[in-house]
Amino acid sequence: MLDKILNLGQNPKMNFDRIKEKLNILADAAKYDVSCSSSGSNRKNTGKGLGDSSGMGICHSYTEDGRCVSLLKILLTNHCIFDCAYCVTRKSNDVKRAAFKVQEVVDLTISFYRRNYIEGLFLSSGIFKDADYTMERLIQVAKKLRLEENFNGYIHLKSIPGASDELMREAGLYADRLSVNIEIPTKSGLKLLAPDKNHEDFLKPMKKVKNEIMQYKQESRLIKSTPKYAPAGQSTQMIVGASGESDRDIMYSANYFYKKFDMKRVYYSGYVPVTTDPRLPSIGSEVPVLRESRLYQTDWLLRFYGFDVRELLNQDFLNLEMDIDPKLSWALRNRHLFPVDINTAEQQMLLRVPGIGVRSVGKIMQARKFRRLNWEHLKRIGIASNRAKYFITCSPGEVALKDSSSEHLKQIILNNSASKFRKTFSSQLSLF
């Protein structure tokens, strides 16, 4: 019965004006979810269907705030029974409400995909009636796309906090990725800002998805035809700067999710003020984009550079330095480990040198098999020598700036580099 109501007007002549209005409302409400990843899946187009998500992710456009547009990211509806202070869709907020029909989302996705506008669909929703009812509608969209449209593009579904295990199991059969946004990194913050939500409700679908993925991996080793289960894994998001949390709080939470739930990604979203609620930063306060960026750099150091989170943030070091990147910051606190010889140092150590990225490390490891590398080689390989030069040597006889203090070295490096954030510093500094 309910299906009938929601699918009313199946394959309609699209009413473009009406759809345009809904799209405006429901895309606008979905944009605070920062994930746009369309990579990491392995869904091949085998049956001459539409779409393929076996390659790397593609950004088909970029918004004027510089973010990637990869998926059609919309809410099914912005009607919501919850009243989370940080959320633009909260019950008490006076905004226009709208709801897509299941078929409308399917038609939009297909029409956009065929024109190469998008890699697929990212469908989230306000919670209407209850968690399971909402989750069921999301699954319907994905199921229709897969089974009726033979669609192999990327589908990212939001796991609704509190949704039942059976529904989470079904969701993973059609979606490439599932995510639950934890939003507030600390339990106390959650209590304050989203009193109707329960910390456990977030973790429950995460646990279910993690277990299903593990089970799928084991089974598919034995039986090739095991149906895919969320091949691009799960991700989550935390809002930064809404509840007075420290960088350590955020990164320790992130680390917990990576380790405990095998998250593919944790996203950090600088809080965009959407309310006059006294518990939150007021409307017009600046979005903490620089802090967000430093958190992402830290996230990369954990995932690709072999750092342990405790090396970067700890009891004595609660917040990241804003004026330099976290790797340089770490190196300046650990001068006793440097300089390292570029021709003999272990790969693990090269990765820890400020100004040398993963790609350059790869090239250095290759190139040094053939000859001793000198500064000219390194420059051409593309390392950022303005930072790296204080931490490496090319021959045993060389001396790096050993004597100067870390503070002094930091000043030298800052004076010799033009950070894209310089403008942000000066405006932030002028506050004091």
Add this chain to the structure above:
Amino acid sequence: MRKVALVYDGTLEGFLTCLFTAYEEKLEVQDISPEGEAVGMLFSGMEEVITDFVKSGRVWKALKKKSSEATLKQIKWAFLSEKKGIENTLFLMIQYIFSETNPVDGDYSHPAVLEVAQTARKVSREKHRMEAFVRFRLTKDNIYFAAIEPDFNVLPLIKNHFKNRYADQYWIIYDLKRKFGLHYDLSVVKFISLDLDPSIGISGGSAAYFDEKELEFQRLWKEYFESVNIKSRANSKLHLQHLPKRYWKYLTEKNLLML
């Protein structure tokens, strides 16, 4: 050794035949360039090399023995850059590979090896951009049509991507600069050459050629694009870094006037 400048037909096979000729006739090659771009060299004669698939095949086979798959791909891709003088750099790299007993194709401290890798990377970036920025428009005869003008000759490289993805729709991607295109007819992709009316353009949806609903979908897409922007995070520098202005001509969301 005889000093010569070699001219070839612009194909990879032609270029490989040049290498074969250089080794066979023990030439001191001063320059290799495609027809039309060759410039006379002081003190050396200009010689035209006729493409020979047997010879080019032998060079490729020899190369395969001494380099990795990744390097072979880099060589092909760097070649497609059509960058002036890239043939000479490729020649230096391949000479270096042949001259050493051990594989040296990963020796990024050698200038030619590094340049080929870096050029291939540029081509790869352009390939990726075309995969991202191609915008199909549905024509009246039910073909999804896109026109492009890529910096490098990437059409051969994006063929499989689009074939795998759009297996159930007719489509054409046409390179306006090089005057050839890809056409998929639900079973195979063929290279085609068309006499296009210039008014078909890269964007827009003129009623003469396109489906009556085409513009409506373009408007929906633009509506979407504008709705997802977060104004308080405006960052035009980053926007331009990801989306250099020369690519805007492809993008419906950047061109369409909302009426």
